[in-house]
Amino acid sequence: MSLSAAPREFAFTLPHGYTDPAGVTHREGVMRLATENDELTPRVDPRVRENPSYLGVVLLSLVITRLGTAGQPSPTVIESLFPADLAHLQKMYREINGAELPGGLPDSV
Numbered sequence: 001m002s003l004s005a006a007p008r009e010f011a012f013t014l015p016h017g018y019t020d021p022a023g024v025t026h027r028e029g030v031m032r033l034a035t036e037n038d039e040l041t042p043r044v045d046p047r048v049r050e051n052p053s054y055l056g057v058v059l060l061s062l063v064i065t066r067l068g069t070a071g072q073p074s075p076t077v078i079e080s081l082f083p084a085d086l087a088h089l090q091k092m093y094r095e096i097n098g099a100e101l102p103g104g105l106p107d108s109v
Helices: 036-044 046-050 052-063 075-079 083-097
Strands: 009-019 025-032 064-067
Touching: 009 083, 025 083, 036 046, 036 052, 046 052, 052 064, 052 075, 052 083
Parallel strands: none
Antiparallel strands: 009 025, 025 064
């Protein structure tokens, strides 16, 4: 009997997308399940220490493995997304990980 593993990566489509400096809009991407390390690493980031609400931005940049052809997004790319795109990613994070973003920041990044 063969048991298939639960998926660890999940495709998404952003409502608006990220437009890179060359003018290319990236809407399709992939988010993976978060690990404990993903949730702990941002807590030592100086930007998060200065502004705790930045934790969600750093965390999303770790768990999104691809955004269009732009590859893995940096925190700068995440913070430049439209609010609807960010809300979409936050909702997806909660759904696939069965939890809120760490630090009690489910809706604010």
